[in-house]
Amino acid sequence: MKYIKNIDGTYQYRPIAGTTRLSPHSYGIAIDLDNKYTSYWLWDKEYRYKSDIPQKIVDIFEKYGFVWGGRWYHYDTMHFEYRPEMFERVL
Numbered sequence: 001m002k003y004i005k006n007i008d009g010t011y012q013y014r015p016i017a018g019t020t021r022l023s024p025h026s027y028g029i030a031i032d033l034d035n036k037y038t039s040y041w042l043w044d045k046e047y048r049y050k051s052d053i054p055q056k057i058v059d060i061f062e063k064y065g066f067v068w069g070g071r072w073y074h075y076d077t078m079h080f081e082y083r084p085e086m087f088e089r090v091l
């Protein structure tokens with residue numbers, strides 16, 4: 001519960017930090033969990049990946065078509081984004 005009790009945000013019309021591109025939050029397809037327990041590459045003094053998000057939470061989001069920012073090179077472990085097309089299988 002501590003990861004989702006005080007979420008950091010869902011819909012917010014804004015650019016991706018450091019860019020002029022719209023964030024997925026601008027389209028209402030992303031959610032950020034409590035940033036107290038997460039890592040974001042731009043906020044880290046040293047670029048060193050670390051995630052405290054339980055795998056069970058990641059598995060549940062991915063089961064329902066969300067990609068997790070914790071899998072990105074520019075990690076953002078609080079971020080989940082609804083992108084079901086990325087999980088579709090091509091027959």
Ligand SMILES: [Zn+2]
Pocket residue numbers: 025030031032078079080
């Ligand atoms: Zn986010």
